[in-house]
Every structure is written in C-alpha cells, then in structure tokens.
Amino acid sequence: MTSAGGLAGRILLVLGVSIFVASIVGALVGPKPAVGEEGTLVPGRGEVVGLLVWAQSAPGNVSVEVKGAAGVYYAKLRGDPLSYLSNATSFGVRVGEVEARRDVRGGVFLASAKLKVDLFTLNFALKRLNKTTGDTLSMSLRLGESLVVVVLPAQPGEPLTYRLSFHSRIAERLPPIDAGLEGVALAAVGAALLWRSKIKTRGAPQPSRRVESRCPWRLGASRSSWR
Amino acid sequence: MARGRLSRALQLAWLDSSDTLRPPGFDVMLLIVSAVGGALAAVQPLSDPVGAANAVLDPVGVFAVSLYLAMRVSSGVALLASTGLLQLYLAYPLSRLEVAGALLASRVLVPVATLAGAPLLVAALVVPGAVSGGLGLYVAQYLAYVVYLSFFGVTFALIAVASKSPGTSSAGSLAFFMLYSGLYVILSIAAVSLGSATLRRLAEAMLFYRVTGDMLSGLSVEWWQPLLVPGLLAVSLAAYLAYMWRRFEPP
Numbered sequence: 001m002t003s004a005g006g007l008a009g010r011i012l013l014v015l016g017v018s019i020f021v022a023s024i025v026g027a028l029v030g031p032k033p034a035v036g037e038e039g040t041l042v043p044g045r046g047e048v049v050g051l052l053v054w055a056q057s058a059p060g061n062v063s064v065e066v067k068g069a070a071g072v073y074y075a076k077l078r079g080d081p082l083s084y085l086s087n088a089t090s091f092g093v094r095v096g097e098v099e100a101r102r103d104v105r106g107g108v109f110l111a112s113a114k115l116k117v118d119l120f121t122l123n124f125a126l127k128r129l130n131k132t133t134g135d136t137l138s139m140s141l142r143l144g145e146s147l148v149v150v151v152l153p154a155q156p157g158e159p160l161t162y163r164l165s166f167h168s169r170i171a172e173r174l175p176p177i178d179a180g181l182e183g184v185a186l187a188a189v190g191a192a193l194l195w196r197s198k199i200k201t202r203g204a205p206q207p208s209r210r211v212e213s214r215c216p217w218r219l220g221a222s223r224s225s226w227r
Numbered sequence: 228m229a230r231g232r233l234s235r236a237l238q239l240a241w242l243d244s245s246d247t248l249r250p251p252g253f254d255v256m257l258l259i260v261s262a263v264g265g266a267l268a269a270v271q272p273l274s275d276p277v278g279a280a281n282a283v284l285d286p287v288g289v290f291a292v293s294l295y296l297a298m299r300v301s302s303g304v305a306l307l308a309s310t311g312l313l314q315l316y317l318a319y320p321l322s323r324l325e326v327a328g329a330l331l332a333s334r335v336l337v338p339v340a341t342l343a344g345a346p347l348l349v350a351a352l353v354v355p356g357a358v359s360g361g362l363g364l365y366v367a368q369y370l371a372y373v374v375y376l377s378f379f380g381v382t383f384a385l386i387a388v389a390s391k392s393p394g395t396s397s398a399g400s401l402a403f404f405m406l407y408s409g410l411y412v413i414l415s416i417a418a419v420s421l422g423s424a425t426l427r428r429l430a431e432a433m434l435f436y437r438v439t440g441d442m443l444s445g446l447s448v449e450w451w452q453p454l455l456v457p458g459l460l461a462v463s464l465a466a467y468l469a470y471m472w473r474r475f476e477p478p
Contacts, residue, residue: 011257030269
C-alpha cells in the first residue's frame with residue numbers, strides 16, 4: 001500500500017519537475033508586454049485601408065499612427081474585428097487583401113487590410129464611426145475588445161504608412177530563474193520524502209494484487225477496529 | 228458508531244487508492260498534465276484567474292484526465308469485480324452504499340482532484356499575478372472542472388460495475404466520452420447552421436467549466452445552463468449507487 005509520505009513525495013517531485021519545465025518554456029517563448037508592426041499599403045481606386053487590433057488574450061493600450069491619410073476613422077468593438085468588417089450588414093464593405101496575424105507572444109491580433117467599398121456605402125458607414133483629429137490614435141482595450149481603424153487615402157495609389165503597437169497588461173509572472181529554482185527546491189523536497197519513505201518501508205511486505213493483501217488488518221489497521 | 232463506519236469507509240478508500248494512484252501510470256499522467264499545463268500558462272499572456280484556469284486545463288487537461296479515468300476507474304473497477312476483490316470489499320463490515328461511496332472517493336474524486344489541481348498549482352506558482360487578484364475565482368473554476376470530470380468518472384464507474392469486464396468497460400467509457408464530445412460538436416455546428424440560440428446554449432451548457440467561466444467573468448448565461456452537468460452528475464450518481472445497492476451481483 002502507498003504510504004502518505006511516499007505519495008506526497010511523488011506528487012511534490014512531479015510538481016517540481018513541472019515547474020522547472022514550465023519555467024524553461026516560459027523563458028524561451030514567454031509572452032512579451034509589447035508587440036507592434038509597421039508597414040505601407042497602396043490603396044487602389046475605390047479602396048480604403050483597414051487596420052485591426054484585437055486584444056484577444058490580454059488587455060492593454062493600443063496606439064495607431066497613420067501618415068498620408070485624408071481621414072482616420074475608428075470604432076471600438078467586442079470580439080473579432082475581421083468578422084465585423086466582413087459582415088456587410090454591419091459595415092457594408094468587402095474585405096480585400098488581409099494580412100492578419102495573431103502575435104502569440106503578446107496575445108494580440110494585429111491586421112492590416114485593403115477594403116473595397118463604394119462611395120455611397122462608405123459615406124453611410126463612416127457616419128457610424130468616430131473621426132480622429134490627428135494622425136495618431138491611442139486608447140485602452142479591455143480583454144476581448146478590438147479596434148477597427150478605417151483610413152481614407154488622400155489620393156488613390158498614394159502609399160499610406162502606418163504603425164500599430166500594443167502594450168499589454170499581462171499578469172505579473174515569476175522570473176524564469178526564480179520559477180526554475182522554486183521547481184528544483186520542490187523536486188528536492190519530494191525526492192527526499194520519497195527516499196525517506198522507501199527506507200522506512202524497506203523489508204516491509206510489498207503491495208500485492210492478491211485478494212488476501214486487501215484484508216485491512218494485514219495492512220496496518222487493527223483487527224478490532226473492523227469488528 | 229457512525230464515526231466508526233466513516234473511519235472504516237475512509238480506510239477502505241485509502242486502501243483502494245493505492246491501486247488508483249499506483250506508479251508509474253499515475254505519476255506519468257500527473258507529470259504530463261502538470262508540465263503541459265505549466266508550459267501553457269508560461270507561454271500565454273494570462274491576465275485573469277478564470278482565463279488562467281481555462282488556459283491551463285481546457286485544451287489538454289480535460290482530455291487527459293478523462294482518458295486516465297477511463298483506464299483506471301472504469302477498467303480498474305471492472306477488474307476489482309472480475310478478480311473477486313470487489314466481493315471482498317463488500318464482505319467488509321460496511322453497507323453496500325458505503326463501499327460504493329468509498330470506491331467513488333478513491334477511484335474518481337481523489338484522481339480528479341489531484342490531476343486537475345496539480346496543473347493549476349503549477350500555473351499559480353509560475354504566473355502568480357494572474358491568480359493572486361482572484362484566488363476565489365480560481366478555486367471556483369477548479370471546482371467546476373472537478374464537477375465536470377467527476378460526471379465522467381461516475382458514469383465510467385457505472386459502466387464498469389454494469390459490464391464487469393475490464394475491456395468492455397474501458398471501451399464503453401471511451402465511447403461515452405467520444406459520444407459526449409461529438410454531441411457537443413454536432414450541436415454547436417447545428418446551432419450555427421440553423422441559427423438556433425437554444426441549440427447554441429445547450430452546446431455551451433454541455434461544457435460546464437465554460438458556463439461557470441462565463442458566469443465568473445460576469446457574462447450572462449441562461450438559468451438552466453449551469454444546472455445541466457450537475458444534473459447529469461446527480462442522475463449518474465443515483466444510478467451508480469442504486470445499481471451497487473440493489474442490482475450488483477458478483478460475476
């Protein structure tokens with residue numbers, strides 16, 4: 001039968017090893033608080049540019065800077081911004097090229113898109129969006145919220161340069177070295193407990209799957225307590 | 228008198244747990260769920276306790292623990308019955324219900340509580356910031372996982388005592404788990420294709436920990452959604468206890 005010390009030792013050993021493994025993985029590919037991208041888009045005739053930021057896994061502050069735009073409009077939404085832009089009933093545009101990526105290390109989805117849109121629909125849609133005064137937009141996003149930015153080009157065919165950045169408020173985590181040491185310490189305590197229980201049970205009858213071994217008075221309980 | 232019976236039932240549960248928790252199977256499974264759960268916590272940008280618990284257990288933990296239960300609970304209980312050990316347990320000075328309860332504690336509750344708790348403990352130590360702000364929420368979400376996995380454990384135990392064959396019971400338990408998971412996927416797809424909010428909510432309610440996660444995060448849920456899996460657990464538990472009490476016969 002398993003002794004309590006031996007079981008505790010095994011569990012602590014496993015937990016310690018797990019923490020050590022997690023700290024190594026965290027050090028290699030752990031999340032970073034800031035992600036961003038910048039690029040250039042050349043919208044054609046009848047096209048506008050869409051920039052999307054989705055705080056998919058962590059809340060944070062987003063900053064968008066656009067140069068060469070005639071107007072920058074935005075809306076704060078809940079959920080996937082790409083589905084919002086693709087949904088004709090809510091916005092009335094057709095998404096063209098999308099370069100979207102979800103930065104796992106920052107837990108945020110950043111995307112740029114060219115949106116095909118006719119003038120009538122655009123005028124209708126823009127009334128439902130907010131307009132920025134300058135070429136930079138900064139705001140705070142809660143977990144799951146997203147920001148849709150629609151950029152009107154000054155001239156068709158003229159390049160628009162943009163810069164997206166997101167500083168996430170991810171939870172504080174133990175530095176990998178501290179977590180690793182914690183894991184090693186826990187594993188050492190577990191190994192010591194396991195070793196101690198092995199020494200104590202050396203020479204004692206080993207657990208058996210035979211029926212007689214399940215009689216409780218053979219396993220340390222007093223016979224009288226079972227009467 | 229009642230204390231003595233409880234003590235004897237606990238003694239039986241402890242005795243039987245040496246089989247459920249025996250190395251190396253239990254240790255390997257514990258290492259896998261803990262290390263994978265810890266690694267998932269370390270690579271994801273966690274920011275809240277409920278999200279942290281889901282990130283650690285939802286993708287791998289539930290599947291791994293269910294598989295373990297299918298092997299050790301279902302097959303193990305059927306092995307007890309087929310080798311005559313269960314008859315020996317029933318010969319102890321305990322009622323059939325107490326023996327059935329002790330078996331549930333050792334075969335379902337202890338492994339579920341340990342295997343679901345260990346990765347959460349690892350995550351809490353690796354990412355303390357995600358947990359410290361809402362320890363109560365973290366523990367509540369852990370309990371939701373325990374309830375959800377216990378539903379499978381109790382159902383597997385029922386399959387085991389009814390079939391009394393290790394092979395049949397483990398295959399039957401796995402089939403039940405796959406059927407339940409498949410039903411969730413079918414309902415989700417049907418809800419989207421038919422545009423039915425009721426089907427969508429039914430599918431959501433089948434994953435108890437997602438419903439509790441929504442509730443703990445302040446999202447609205449239908450009143451019946453958090454009751455579905457506990458209700459199924461109660462039915463399964465009643466069927467298992469009734470079978471052990473009135474119908475179970477040694478093979």
